Amino acid sequence: MKKQEDPENEGLLVRRINNGTVIDHIVGGEALNVVKILGITGTTTESLSIATNVPSGQMGKKDIVKLSNRELSKEEVDRIALISPGATINIIRNYKVCEKKGVEIPDLIEGLVRCPNPGCISNTNEPIRSRFLVTPKGLHCAYCDWVIARDITSHII
Amino acid sequence: MTRHIISIRDFDRRQIDRLLDNAKRIDAQKYDRNALCGKILATLFFEPSTRTRMSFEAAIARLGGTSISVGSVEACSMAKGETLADTIRVVSGYADAIVIRHPKEGAARLAAHFAGVPVINAGDGSGQHPSQTLLDLYTIRQSMKLDGINVALIGDLRYGRTAHSLASALSLYNAKLHTISPKGLELPSSLITELGERGMEITDHQEIHDIIKEVDVIYVTRIQRERFPDSASYFNVASSYRITPELLASAKKHAIVLHPLPRVDEIDPRVDQLPHAKYFEQSKNGVPVRMAMLLQVIQ
Ligand SMILES: [Zn+2]
Numbered sequence: 372m373k374k375q376e377d378p379e380n381e382g383l384l385v386r387r388i389n390n391g392t393v394i395d396h397i398v399g400g401e402a403l404n405v406v407k408i409l410g411i412t413g414t415t416t417e418s419l420s421i422a423t424n425v426p427s428g429q430m431g432k433k434d435i436v437k438l439s440n441r442e443l444s445k446e447e448v449d450r451i452a453l454i455s456p457g458a459t460i461n462i463i464r465n466y467k468v469c470e471k472k473g474v475e476i477p478d479l480i481e482g483l484v485r486c487p488n489p490g491c492i493s494n495t496n497e498p499i500r501s502r503f504l505v506t507p508k509g510l511h512c513a514y515c516d517w518v519i520a521r522d523i524t525s526h527i528i
Numbered sequence: 529m530t531r532h533i534i535s536i537r538d539f540d541r542r543q544i545d546r547l548l549d550n551a552k553r554i555d556a557q558k559y560d561r562n563a564l565c566g567k568i569l570a571t572l573f574f575e576p577s578t579r580t581r582m583s584f585e586a587a588i589a590r591l592g593g594t595s596i597s598v599g600s601v602e603a604c605s606m607a608k609g610e611t612l613a614d615t616i617r618v619v620s621g622y623a624d625a626i627v628i629r630h631p632k633e634g635a636a637r638l639a640a641h642f643a644g645v646p647v648i649n650a651g652d653g654s655g656q657h658p659s660q661t662l663l664d665l666y667t668i669r670q671s672m673k674l675d676g677i678n679v680a681l682i683g684d685l686r687y688g689r690t691a692h693s694l695a696s697a698l699s700l701y702n703a704k705l706h707t708i709s710p711k712g713l714e715l716p717s718s719l720i721t722e723l724g725e726r727g728m729e730i731t732d733h734q735e736i737h738d739i740i741k742e743v744d745v746i747y748v749t750r751i752q753r754e755r756f757p758d759s760a761s762y763f764n765v766a767s768s769y770r771i772t773p774e775l776l777a778s779a780k781k782h783a784i785v786l787h788p789l790p791r792v793d794e795i796d797p798r799v800d801q802l803p804h805a806k807y808f809e810q811s812k813n814g815v816p817v818r819m820a821m822l823l824q825v826i827q
Contacts, residue, residue: 488633490631490632490633490653490654491632491633491634492612492630492632492633492634492635492637492638492652493634493638495611495612495632496611497611497612497613497638498611498613499613499638499641512634513634513637514633514634514637514638515633515634515653515655516535516537516633516634516655517633518718
């Protein structure tokens with residue numbers, strides 16, 4: 372990560388990418404959680420740049436994540452909404468933004484978070500993925516009715 | 529209406545009323561004894577609950593059908609080797625409906641997902657047990673209208689799932705809830721919030737004596753000895769929550785006492801003789817209510 376030099380030109384903060392995805396307007400400090408939600412770890416092949424706590428006119432501080440050579444699917448994008456509903460997604464092809472989209476909070480998320488209830492059937496060896504309904508109160512386990520009200524990222528599988 | 533019966537929360541008031549009306553007709557012997565002739569009910573009990581199972585077996589037999597089951601010991605070894613999903617897929621091929629009881633919460637929903645036939649939840653972990661709730665409601669309705677009644681829930685309200693499901697069903701009838709429980713065994717705060725949002729009035733009381741004159745239903749649940757550090761503190765608590773004829777002397781005339789059974793010390797045996805005592809009636813009502821459930825899912 373480079374040090375912030377020019378708040379007006381945040382795009383230069385990290386190298387421009389040829390093809391891939393830029394996730395902008397992430398709530399300040401949440402970039403690493405966004406990366407976690409997308410399942411990107413040291414062992415996956417994407418090249419990744421992260422800028423955190425970049426001064427932003429609208430948001431005060433924001434984070435940016437750039438992913439080379441990977442276009443995110445709708446399902447992946449919408450997961451980001453769980454922690455940063457204001458994030459915007461720019462799909463880059465040949466150095467140009469060719470698609471810009473917001474994130475939408477999904478109704479249902481599967482296989483992303485683990486149910487915190489140790490007695491829940493979804494925490495056994497059954498051939499199922501975890502299944503949570505997204506409600507105003509939080510994530511509602513479709514199996515045992517447990518509700519994850521806060522700190523969703525700590526439950527990511 | 530889905531053809532599975534998994535949680536009482538999946539029911540609206542109209543659906544509950546219809547099921548209870550059907551149970552009432554059955555209770556009055558107005559039903560076709562061959563309605564489920566040739567139908568097979570599989571009872572899969574991964575933890576023992578002899579009475580619930582017998583009650584379902586009696587229900588299918590009275591409707592002309594038969595039941596098949598695995599003994600709980602085999603069910604355990606089945607649980608060790610095979611996933612529930614596979615067991616359910618296999619048993620779906622043998623039966624027209626499955627009744628399941630399982631120690632894990634959400635097991636019945638999983639079963640419904642993999643089953644090719646209707647699934648009825650007979651209790652999953654500390655989760656749902658809708659047939660118990662329906663028979664509780666049915667028993668109350670035999671004595672009074674459900675609307676606006678005052679119901680005292682007494683005993684272990686933290687782990688007592690029958691009390692949770694009953695409370696959430698009663699919220700559909702504008703009932704008022706009175707809770708009396710030992711410290712540490714109170715109704716979970718998430719449930720209190722949820723019931724409150726549904727417009728239910730809930731009042732907590734120190735002792736059942738404080739409210740005995742006002743309540744229509746006294747729903748007693750078992751306080752388990754293992755929830756207490758030693759037997760002295762258990763007996764101390766248990767005795768102060770005991771229902772006695774002396775206590776009931778100041779109750780409303782039509783007030784009824786319910787208990788999902790088996791009881792231990794929660795109700796004085798002398799109460800059995802009083803008109804308030806409806807717990808054996810309640811247990812007997814399991815059959816017509818479960819018959820109505822089977823008719824709903826299989827027919
Ligand atoms: Zn769960």
